[in-house]
Amino acid sequence: MPITVHRNALGMIETRGLVGATEAADAMVKAATVLLFGKEYVGGGYATVFCRGEVGAVKAALDAGASAAKRVGELVTVHMIAKPDAQVESILPNFEWVWIPPWKQAMSLENFDPEKLTVAELRKLAREMPRIELSGRQISMGDRETLVAAIRKALGTK
Structure with missing residues (x-):
């Protein structure tokens, strides 16, 4: 279930010091699906x-990241380009994409259906979700019905 990000909004937060940048990055990915x-x-x-995503998500992520960076360090600037031109891509640093946990990917997919996953995939997904209401043993021993219900509850879906 990879997320495809192509020419979505581009968000940037610049700080003085690595701690502020790290805190900003952490807050960004926790605040929105970016x-x-x-x-x-x-x-x-x-x-x-740098982050990419839908305009609203990037705006929310930048707001959260800026607040977090201010708390622990020196925030220099925050900027978003809603629809960057293709030529802008050529001047951006060449980064490797950061791995997104499956539960975060699932939250970003409107038609996500956990019932299409195998029980092993459901268990792996459940173990990586921070708000799942199952213990490790319950995940290991859980059947499809239990796992799907817990995942849906953690994602806030029906």
Whole structure:
């Protein structure tokens, strides 16, 4: 279930120091369904983190990231380009895409159906979800019905 991100909004947060950038990145991915795809050390102690996603999600992620960066370090600037031109892609640093946990991918898919997954895939997904209401043993011993219900509840779907 990979997320395809192509020419969606581009969000950038620049901080002075790595701690602020790291805290911003953490807050960004927790606040919205965005793809954190890299960091760039600009020099002089400045670091920039980049994310991609839908415009609303990137805006929410940038707001959360900026607040987090201010709390622990020095926020320099925050910027979003809603529809970057294809030529902008050529000047961006060449990053490897960051792995997104399956539960985060599932949250971003409107037609996600856990019933199409095998029990082994359901167990793996459940183990990686932070808000699942099952213990490790319950996940290991759970049947399809139990796992699907818990995953749907954690995702807030019916």
